[in-house]
Amino acid sequence: MTSALVPDVPQYARVRRPLPYGRSRNDQATPAEGQISLRDLLRIVLRYRTMILLIVGVTTLAVVVQQMLSPTLYRSTTNVQVELIDQVGTNQADVNSRNAERVANAVRLHRSASAAEQVIKDLNLLHNPDFLKELGNPQLTGKPLLQAGINKLTSMIAIDSEAGSDLIEIAVVARSPELAADIANEIPPAVRALRGAKSNERRGELLASLEQEQQARGRTAQASAQLVADFRTRNHMLAGAGTDEDLNQINRIAVQSAAATAARDGAAARSAGIARASLMQSTATATSAALNALEQRRGDLVAEASKLSTSLGPNHPDVKRVNSQLAAVDQSIAQERSTVQAAAQADADAKGAQMAQIARSEADGDSAQASRLEGIVAGLSSMAYKNTTNRVELDKLLRQAELDDDAYKSISARIEQVRAQMQMEGVSSSVVSPAVPDYDPIAPTPLKLGLTAFVGSGILALMIAYLRDFLDDRLRTTAQIRRQFGLPTLxxxxxxxxxxxxxxxxxxxxxxxxxxxxxxxxxxxxxxxxxxxxxxxxxxxxxxxxxxxxxxxxxxxxxxxxxxxxxxxxxxxxxxxxxxxxxxxxxxxxxxxxxxxxxxxxxxxxxxxxxxxxxxxxxxxxxxxxxxxxxxxxxxxxxxxxxxxxxxxxxxxxxxxxxxxxxxxxxxxxxxxxxxxxxxxxxxxxxxxxxxxxxxxxxxxxxxxxxxxxxxxxxxxxxxxxxDYAEHARRRYGDSVQYYADSATYYSTPVPAHEAWAARVRRFFRGHSWRPSEV
Missing domain, CATH: 3.40.50.300 (P-loop containing nucleotide triphosphate hydrolases)
Structure with a gap:
């Protein structure tokens, strides 16, 4: 930025080239331009010092005045141990989750309005002057006075418990130490009496209503089950009917039917094969004892004819005789062979016919079984289709019966739970450290709370100042123009x-x-x-x-x-x-x-x-x-x-x-x-x-x-x-305008003076903009 107060220079003495949008002439001179330094934070504090001082001063003063006007308060504390007892009186401290829940319930019960009402009645606090002083001596009677006492007493009581511990700390703050001790010691007996009376009464009423509901649910469940049985009987639907069981049964019988059909076809094929095989048997090798004797005789004659023809010649009478005998033997062999082959063929035909008849019998049996199984499959399929149609109504009845049965079981379980709570479990508490009057006051503490208010309001004021400065995007400085737009301020x-x-x-x-x-x-x-x-x-x-x-x-x-x-x-x-x-x-x-x-x-x-x-x-x-x-x-x-x-x-x-x-x-x-x-x-x-x-x-x-x-x-x-040079300088942006007042002797007209703090306060409350500026 060129200082607004620099002396005149000759025209054209400083020729500048306009920078492109987004660039700055001081980019190299100020590499950390975008960072906020400690000096910038200090300037923000000085810029909004009036607002900060006003917030801190008003808050601290209000706290100190409130403490000075507050009455003297005393605190008394009693410690109560919560005992967890089951049916036989054994300690259940090992059940951590259950213990934590019971301790939390005990804390809520000690903090309840019913417990406060019981304490008021037991101690007759509505006629106690010290307690009426706590109420401000109200001109009330009857229920309004009782309600005011309950509200006041609950605000006086603070109950706390540590995680994992069965101890409850009851603290009572009052203007009278004796009253605080009496109230702290009376709270545990009041809670015990209130809990004993209310718990059994409530559970007895609950048990009676549950038993009545159980009987109604039992009748409903029985009626639903009878409807299911009647429907099954009427439609001949056994357990599993209309479900995948029907399909599985049909598939099993269909498999058996298919196996019987295959066996029938195999037996028929085997019968035909046996018949064809009986026709294909050879009788060439058939023989008998006579045929064997003739063949042996023929062998002897052939040997004798060969021997005689060698020694005597072919025309010898003995040779002719032997040849004549050999021809007769050959004729006898042929006749015998034909007889033997015919007998063998007849025997083979008889055996083939027997085996074919056996195969045909087996095929007939398999065919009859297949037919029966196919009939069974058809009957089962028809019944399955019928069961499928009836299944819709049956499922509806089953669902209703199941819901009724679950409702009956739920009521029964709830009854058993209530009975167990009435008979087996209970929660009691006992005072292990009774309260005694403590005459050391705990309030007021103007110095402590005033210092706390001063520090807290100071931090809050600084946060408001920084937030206000951060959110304000109104343009006031050359640094903003250079940093945001890369342009010089002329x-x-x-x-x-x-x-x-x-x-x-x-x-x-x-x-x-x-x-x-x-x-x-x-x-x-x-x-x-x-x-x-x-x-x-x-x-x-x-x-x-x-x-x-x-x-x-x-x-x-x-x-x-x-x-x-x-x-x-x-x-x-x-x-x-x-x-x-x-x-x-x-x-x-x-x-x-x-x-x-x-x-x-x-x-x-x-x-x-x-x-x-x-x-x-x-x-x-x-x-x-x-x-x-x-x-x-x-x-x-x-x-x-x-x-x-x-x-x-x-x-x-x-x-x-x-x-x-x-x-x-x-x-x-x-x-x-x-x-x-x-x-x-x-x-x-x-x-x-x-x-x-x-x-x-x-x-x-x-x-x-x-x-x-x-x-x-x-x-x-x-x-x-x-x-506004005065406001700009007051804001301490760190530029040349901040020091303009030091050069007032150079100007013939009065230099604007800093605005008085009272005027700034008035302007602030008149609606000074909440939009922050940038450093």
Whole structure:
């Protein structure tokens, strides 16, 4: 940031190149810019010190006053042991979960309103002066007084127990130590009596109702079971009928039927094979004893014929005789062989027929069995289909019977549980350490609680301050502009008590050249001129995120600073959609307005063009020390323009801008608010640089970000308007404005003083914004 209080420097002495959006000139100089240091936290504390001191002071004072006004209280404590006893009187301390539940129940019972009522009745506390003092001596009687006593007594009693322990600590806090001890010692007997009377009575009533319900449920379960039996009998449905058991039985018999059919087919095939095999038997090897004797005789004759023919010759009578015998034997052999083969064939045929008959008998038996099994399967299938149809009604009856039976069993189990609780189990408690009056008061403790309130409220106040600062995204510092948007801050114009748009001739830049506002305005003007990348005429577009941020004031201030420095400046107002401050000023002058010049009804030469030159360059000014204040040149419309977009796109307006470049050193274009209309985006093409105006403490970071995004990368810097220098310094942002008061001797006008703490408190409670700023 360039200091708002730096002395004037010659124009163009510091030429800056605008950084792209998101970059900072101090990125290398401050690598830890995004981190919050201890100094930043301290500045937040100093920034909200009034709020912090107010919270801490009020809270601590309230606690101390409350303690000082509180009565003296005493505390008495009694310890009670919870004993867990079963049917035979044995200790059940090993059942940890059950013990913990019973101890918790005992704690709740000791803390109950019924126990408090019993204590009030036993000790007759409603007629005890000490207890009536605890109640504030109310003018009540009857039940309202009893209820008030119960509420008060329960608030006086604190009951606690440690995990895993069967001890209960009963603490009573009262204004009288004797009353506290009496109440603490009376609570265990009152609870014991209350529990004994109520428990058995309640369980007896419960047992009677359960037994009555059990009888009704038993009758209902019996009726449901009878309905199931009747339905099974009527439809011939045994257990398992209509379920997968029917299918399994059918499948088993079907398998047997298939096996019988296969056996039948096998026996038939075997019979046919035996018949064919009997036809295929050979009788060639059939023999008998006679056939064997003939074959042996033939062998002898063949041997004898061979021997005689060798020795006697073939024609010998003996040889012929032997041959004649051999022929006779061969004939006998043939006849015998035929007889033997016929007998063998007959025997084989008889055996084949016998085996085939046996096979046919087996096939007939298997066929009969298969037929019977198929009939059984058909009958079972028919019955299964019928059972399947009846199964729907049977399942309904079974479900109802099962529900009735479960209900009966549940009631029976509940009855047994209640009986066991009445007969076997119980919980009793006994006082192991009775309370005694303790005359050492426990309250009030103003020092202790005051210190606690001081520390706690201080921590709370710091958290509120940090949260408030974190949530506030309103723009106030150059560090915010640099860190969030990567743009330089060209100036921070102080807050004035009057409106510059009313009479620009009365601008402090001209009338009070040594004032703080004039110094900052000239410095801002120098920074704006420093944005120019080349020497020559500069056209600057001035806009803001929203209307009312002060762009018209900034435009007039820059023009006044330029004239004070000897520059020829003109304010071209292109915010023509509605009547604004610049249009009102235009109406107060006799100069032609913008529309007349653009439309050709007036000439630009009719404007009073100021003379260029530093006043001190003239000898007269050097001698007198005076400067000639030229009039601010304003070019605006006297009435709102119906179609400003048409005017902005006209060639005549571009020609006018060219003419203004020839006649002036700096042309300041007052554009509409960026987020209101799109005119500012189109006007960026008219200007060399664009300056965004942010109203100090009003414009938010989101508004500025949205405006910069709509203008792309054309914005060269930001100017803060209406900066409350006193408030800014009080907030201790660590910039140059924080030390402006130390330079008060340089200014001719009074420097704004720090706001008094009382005024800040009033402003805070009037609704000072809860949105935090950034460090």
């Amino acid at each position: 100036g921070m114009l102080p807050l004035l008590g009057r409106n510059l748009s009313v009479d620009p001739k009365e601008s402090p830049v001209i009338t009070e050249p040594q004032s703080l506002f004039a110094e900052v305005a000239r410095s801002t003007y120098t920074e704006v001129r420093g944005l120019q990348r080349r020497a020559g005429v500069q056209v600057v577009l001035v806009t803001s995120p929203l209307p009312g941020d002060g762009k018209s004031t900034v435009s007039l201030t820059l023009a006044a600073a330029g004239i004070a420095l000897g520059e020829r400046t003109v304010v071209l107002d292109l915010d023509l959609r509605k009547r604004g401050a610049l249009q009102q000023l235009q109406n107060e002058t006799a100069a032609p307005d913008l529309v007349d010049i653009v439309c050709g009804r007036a000439e630009l030469d009719s404007l009073a063009i100021p003379q260029k030159g530093n006043p001190y360059d003239t000898p007269e000014a050097s001698m007198t020390g005076e400067s000639v204040a030229n009039q601010i040149v304003l070019l605006s419309a006297k009435e709102p323009v119906a179609e400003p977009a048409v005017l902005l796109s006209s060639n005549r307006l571009r020609t006018l801008l060219s003419q203004l470049r020839e006649r002036f050193d700096l042309v300041i274009i007052n554009a509409p608010a960026t987020l209101a209309v799109r005119d500012a985006r189109a006007m960026c093409n008219f200007a060399d640089q664009t300056v965004m105006v942010a109203r100090w403490g009003v414009t938010t970071g989101d508004q500025m970000r949205a405006a910069l995004e709509s203008l792309d990368d054309s914005v060269g810097g930001v100017i803060f308007d209406q900066v």
